[in-house]
Amino acid sequence: MTSTSPTEQSETHVAPQADHGDPARTWLGRIAEGRAWLFLAGLIICFEVWSRASFGATFVLNPFNVQSIAIFAVAPLLLATGQTFVIISGGIDLSLGFIMGLAAVVAAHATNLAGAAMPVPLAMMVGILAAVIVAGVPGMINGLLISRLRIPPFIGTLGMFGVARGAAFLLAGGTTVPVQNSWFALLGNGRFYGVPYLVIIAAVFVVAMHYILSQTRFGQHNYAIGANVQAARRAGIDIRGHILRLYVLSAMCAGLGGALYAARFTAGAAQAGEPLLLDSVAAVVIGGASLFGGSGTIFGTVAGALVIAVIQYGLVFVNVEPFWQFIAVGVVIIISVLIDQAQRRFSGARQDE
Amino acid sequence: MNSPGQTTPLLEVRNLSKHFGAVRALNDFSMVVRPGEVVALAGDNGAGKTTLIKAISGVFQPTGGEILLRGQPVTFATPHEAREKGIETIYQDLALADNLSIGANIFLGREPMRKAFGFLPVLDRKAMAVAAKKTMGRLDFHVSRLDAPVSNFSGGQRQAVAIGRAVYWDAQILIMDEPTAALGVPEQRKVISLIHQLKAQGRGVIFISHNLLDIFAVSDRIIVLRRGVQAGERKISETNHDEVVKLMVGG
Numbered sequence: 001m002t003s004t005s006p007t008e009q010s011e012t013h014v015a016p017q018a019d020h021g022d023p024a025r026t027w028l029g030r031i032a033e034g035r036a037w038l039f040l041a042g043l044i045i046c047f048e049v050w051s052r053a054s055f056g057a058t059f060v061l062n063p064f065n066v067q068s069i070a071i072f073a074v075a076p077l078l079l080a081t082g083q084t085f086v087i088i089s090g091g092i093d094l095s096l097g098f099i100m101g102l103a104a105v106v107a108a109h110a111t112n113l114a115g116a117a118m119p120v121p122l123a124m125m126v127g128i129l130a131a132v133i134v135a136g137v138p139g140m141i142n143g144l145l146i147s148r149l150r151i152p153p154f155i156g157t158l159g160m161f162g163v164a165r166g167a168a169f170l171l172a173g174g175t176t177v178p179v180q181n182s183w184f185a186l187l188g189n190g191r192f193y194g195v196p197y198l199v200i201i202a203a204v205f206v207v208a209m210h211y212i213l214s215q216t217r218f219g220q221h222n223y224a225i226g227a228n229v230q231a232a233r234r235a236g237i238d239i240r241g242h243i244l245r246l247y248v249l250s251a252m253c254a255g256l257g258g259a260l261y262a263a264r265f266t267a268g269a270a271q272a273g274e275p276l277l278l279d280s281v282a283a284v285v286i287g288g289a290s291l292f293g294g295s296g297t298i299f300g301t302v303a304g305a306l307v308i309a310v311i312q313y314g315l316v317f318v319n320v321e322p323f324w325q326f327i328a329v330g331v332v333i334i335i336s337v338l339i340d341q342a343q344r345r346f347s348g349a350r351q352d353e
Numbered sequence: 354m355n356s357p358g359q360t361t362p363l364l365e366v367r368n369l370s371k372h373f374g375a376v377r378a379l380n381d382f383s384m385v386v387r388p389g390e391v392v393a394l395a396g397d398n399g400a401g402k403t404t405l406i407k408a409i410s411g412v413f414q415p416t417g418g419e420i421l422l423r424g425q426p427v428t429f430a431t432p433h434e435a436r437e438k439g440i441e442t443i444y445q446d447l448a449l450a451d452n453l454s455i456g457a458n459i460f461l462g463r464e465p466m467r468k469a470f471g472f473l474p475v476l477d478r479k480a481m482a483v484a485a486k487k488t489m490g491r492l493d494f495h496v497s498r499l500d501a502p503v504s505n506f507s508g509g510q511r512q513a514v515a516i517g518r519a520v521y522w523d524a525q526i527l528i529m530d531e532p533t534a535a536l537g538v539p540e541q542r543k544v545i546s547l548i549h550q551l552k553a554q555g556r557g558v559i560f561i562s563h564n565l566l567d568i569f570a571v572s573d574r575i576i577v578l579r580r581g582v583q584a585g586e587r588k589i590s591e592t593n594h595d596e597v598v599k600l601m602v603g604g
Binding site: 211215216217220221223224226227228230231232234235236237294295 | 432433436444448449450451452453457461462463464466469473474475476
């Protein structure tokens with residue numbers, strides 16, 4: 001029991017003052033929010049200086065480099081886009097890499113099979129569609145396991161990681177599956193006014209996903225579930241349905257990634273997405289999302305994916321041993337999380353804690 | 354809105370019972386809440402307060418008895434149904450999504466949409482912000498940064514947001530389960546002043562608290578529960594702390 005003097009004081013209406021807007025903290029918050037883009041700018045300047053000093057050549061003003069980095073970033077970005085939704089909801093999807101591999105194999109087989117029966121462009125469409133739809137199946141199973149059977153996302157999707165891996169290798173017969181389709185090859189390697197088709201497709205897709213995350217109820221509920229499942233449930237949100245749709249969506253992102261992989265290499269390979277899974281998580285984290293859920297943006301993830309691509313491509317370009325890539329990406333992830341935590345401590349903390 | 358002088362009670366509970374097997378958590382309990390009235394529920398742990406409010410808010414189905422809303426008998430299969438009929442529960446653990454703005458929390462689960470460029474459905478954040486400002490203004494709670502996540506606000510302010518959500522959706526009966534328990538003393542006063550606002554608007558409030566100071570500061574009547582039965586009902590103006598404590602412990 002408290003030791004205040006009783007009733008009279010409580011009768012006076014104390015209008016709560018709602019603002020704690022401290023401009024300095026807000027600035028820190030802004031820097032923390034945009035840190036992925038700051039990293040990216042810093043890295044590009046760094047490589048530019050390095051490149052000029054060592055070779056007397058420009059790094060970022062060379063259109064070939066820009067194109068290569070953009071193509072390089074497409075597949076991890078597609079995985080990371082789906083991963084962004086999942087991580088914001090407070091989950092994680094470890095199966096995306098092999099779902100992408102499965103989709104690449106399905107795209108190759110379906111395009112070849114359809115090619116026998118229909119015109120080339122139509123066969124390409126069938127291949128892409130088949131890849132995305134088949135990818136949705138493991139996503140649906142993930143969603144059901146997590147929402148109905150209450151298996152933690154980490155374990156459920158780890159199981160699916162193995163299942164999708166095995167299924168992809170079985171379907172591919174243990175090898176890569178070449179694609180015989182001229183349109184598909186053109187899609188993967190052609191350019192429109194110098195911009196690769198792959199990059200255009202990824203850009204359009206990413207804008208659409210940004211729209212879903214930031215402008216629809218689905219996106220809004222995703223943030224709410226990540227912050228406080230209990231509050232979301234009390235507000236009448238269908239949590240089970242949402243989680244199911246969420247994992248189908250992320251798997252379908254990986255499905256599109258697999259189809260585009262098959263287009264780029266004119267072959268489907270089960271191991272297509274194997275090294276990309278952790279890159280996708282890293283891109284989301286560098287992009288400013290919290291692994292505890294509730295925060296993150298698609299454009300942050302775009303910056304995160306570009307940071308990784310620039311490190312990987314840039315270090316090769318300046319002729320550093322490739323193993324340094326892992327160290328550099330690892331360091332960026334750790335710095336990124338440190339900035340996030342510092343920012344939370346200063347501005348996000350509740351006033352009464 | 355109901356005028357305080359209206360005779361039909363907003364909520365009436367008649368002979369309500371809830372048994373869990375052999376345990377009679379609530380037995381033959383009756384109470385009324387009139388418009389503009391704050392009714393406090395007091396009692397020791399396990400006295401049946403929580404069982405009672407869970408039955409009223411649709412979490413449990415009562416074993417026996419009936420609930421009348423403005424004289425009409427009602428049953429709630431889910432908490433959602435109770436909410437649709439205007440019974441809102443405010444929990445002490447602040448059921449808000451901390452990363453969203455006040456407006457987004459008020460509209461969580463039923464967000465307004467508008468058409469961008471004439472065809473693309475998008476969240477109508479402006480409408481949410483305007484409604485948030487208006488609603489919080491009615492609670493004498495003025496904000497300028499409507500886009501800030503509610504994690505920036507203090508416990509009492511967040512409690513005000515939860516109350517604001519109930520007010521916006523026109524809840525006529527607010528059940529407040531220990532609304533001040535997680536708060537510091539100045540914050541508790543803010544919540545008490547919010548309850549006065551709700552009372553002035555003609556809503557009915559069921560106020561559950563361990564804190565007799567809060568109960569005496571805000572309530573019109575107090576109902577004491579002991580081992581699942583009503584141990585006594587008093588007008589606040591006609592009782593004192595000692596009597597209430599005696600009722601609670603059965604002395």
